């Protein structure tokens with residue numbers, strides 16, 4: 047499948063050097079992607095859990111066009127567009143209790159970086175300037191910039207970049223990813239993670255911890271896992287005693303993908319800072335947000351420079367996001383997502399008898415199909431997930447391949463996250479095509495092909 051660099055025929059440097067060129071898509075509409083030869087693919091991944099309203103949504107296109115033709119650019123140090131203020135107000139009204147402010151940047155990683163900077167500055171304002179480090183959990187992903195990577199718990203991806211990262215403080219994952227029974231149940235992984243966090247906090251580096259970053263529902267990195275309630279309760283208790291801040295990374299989960307506007311509410315997490323990404327620009331515009339509590343904002347040293355980027359609060363991005371968030375939080379769409387989530391869970395349950403499938407999990411419209419893995423190394427798990435995702439593409443459905451090392455054991459999964467506007471018939475067809483791919487994968491695993 048892979049082409050050596052010398053056999054590449056175009057100058058596009060691919061995400062995985064040496065990887066064969068990915069398919070070309072010429073256009074898209076609704077939940078469908080079209081190849082130049084007319085082949086139609088159903089996008090069951092929403093791009094990358096991003097295009098929640100599908101492709102070519104007329105309201106979004108209209109908002110973009112209007113912004114582009116009236117105020118295409120404004121640097122946030124110079125001024126702000128009315129849509130930025132309206133969007134901030136709307137997000138705060140939907141956010142978990144205590145959140146009072148928001149700022150906008152341009153991707154998930156930068157939203158996490160902004161949260162880290164805010165946490166460090168707020169600690170300085172509280173008179174705790176030695177608190178400059180952030181704790182991340184195992185089996186998490188927070189983005190590919192140095193601060194976000196530092197708290198990411200996917201070791202293979204980090205190794206080449208160790209020298210670039212901040213001082214790493216990590217705690218084992220609270221999820222028990224190989225657990226088959228109740229995916230929301232408690233188990234000793236949560237206990238172990240709490241013990242490790244507490245040991246870190248009372249240890250020599252405890253006084254340097256500014257914040258702990260948590261995904262309320264770990265998405266792609268852990269294959270759709272809800273943070274255990276035991277870990278959440280302990281985290282709140284430890285925060286009270288050790289004065290760190292809690293950053294909820296909701297880049298994937300915010301704005302309806304798992305049901306409510308914020309997954310923190312679903313798992314009982316009370317964050318001080320919240321990062322929002324993918325669903326905010328619904329794939330049309332690179333925009334993300336970092337939300338902060340009143341306490342964090344009050345603690346910021348007067349005149350502190352929060353830093354930022356030239357495309358922060360970009361007027362086209364905020365116009366898109368304002369239209370998107372209004373649509374995503376309409377009661378009719380929320381009811382549709384709830385019903386479709388039930389359909390998805392039922393369809394996924396129907397995959398359990400496929401020999402290529404190890405487990406299935408879902409939260410609203412975020413799901414993972416965990417695969418049986420053929421070989422002993424993580425490379426094999428990653429290659430296998432990619433192979434099965436390519437089989438799905440051959441069957442006409444887009445899903446995302448994922449792999450990780452769980453307590454030393456390679457795991458592979460496919461993330462399924464259809465657009466929130468998917469029609470029930472299209473969802474059924476997505477899952478039918480996925481089943482075709484998984485049956486082929488089972489044949490490969492069992493040596494029938």
Ligand SMILES: Cc1ncc(COP(=O)(O)O)c(C=O)c1O
Pocket residue numbers: 153154155156158187188189190261265266295296297298323324
């Ligand atoms: C939970 C989570 N946080 C942060 C990020 C980083 O977002 P981005 O790729 O937009 O920088 C991702 C990306 O997939 C993510 O899933």
